[in-house]
Amino acid sequence: MVRPSCPRAVPMTAGVLLALALTGCSLFGRAEGSTTPDQPGGSPSAATGRPVSLVQKLGxxxxxxxxxxxxxxxxxxxxxxxxxxxxxxxxxxxxTHRLQRMLDDPALTRETDEVRRYKQGCVGALTSTLLIPPGLTITTQDCPGEERPPVAYQILLLLTQATPAEDKEKG
Incomplete structure (x- = not known):
């Protein structure tokens, strides 16, 4: 059987991803045993920077x-x-400084799913969604020909390279 050249998209809306990210209590401030002290100097304070969430799903x-x-x-x-x-x-x-600079980049507002009219195009691909308050949602998939919004993609690279956000099943 010949597969169609344009597989059906997996129905995963930004709202579903947002609900997944926000399920249960917030990860910050309420984590049991959280002992990481605030970093004096060097890092932006909670009052001056922006948080960001990354939700990824493989297939x-x-x-x-x-x-x-x-x-x-x-x-x-x-x-x-x-x-x-x-x-x-x-x-x-x-x-942290680099991340905050990118999160403050005005170009991010032109990279949102809404502005790009983003629709998922691959089945079985890694889907990555950045959630940036107050309401920016930027989704990409690892599939051939996929548009990579420049600023959002740099944020995604920084987050996945600086944390264990990597699928061990793939490597």
């Missing part, structure tokens, strides 16, 4: 991996490496 049956980074660079991840393990950590001051 229609994959479990979602969620990563949340607060404005000071502290991150917390659920099932981040696709192995069921939750982890926490801290971006370096340089990574």
């Amino acid at each position: 229609p049956d994959g479990s979602p991996r969620t990563l949340e980074v607060d404005p000071g660079g502290r991150w917390q991840c659920r099932d981040c490496a696709g192995d069921g393990v939750d982890s926490t950590g801290q971006l370096t001051p340089e990574q």
Whole structure:
């Protein structure tokens, strides 16, 4: 049987991804045993920066991996490496500064799913959604020919390279 050249898209709306990211209590401020101290100097304070969430799912049956980074660079991840393990950590001051610079880039408003009229085009691909308050949602998929919004893609690269946000099943 010949597969169609344009497979049906997996119905995963931004609202579903947002609900996955926000399920249960917030990852920040309420995590049991959270002992990461605030970093004096170098890192933006919670009052001056922006948080960001990354939700990834591999194919229609994959479990979602969620990563949340607060404005000071502290991150917390659920099932981040696709192995069921939750982890926490801290971006370096340089990574935090770079992330905050990108989150403040006005170009992000032109990269949202709504502006791009984004529709998922691949079945079985890794879908990554950035959720940036107050209401920016930017989704990409790892499939041939997929548009990569420049600023959002750099944020995605920084987050996946600085944290264990990588699927161990793939490597």
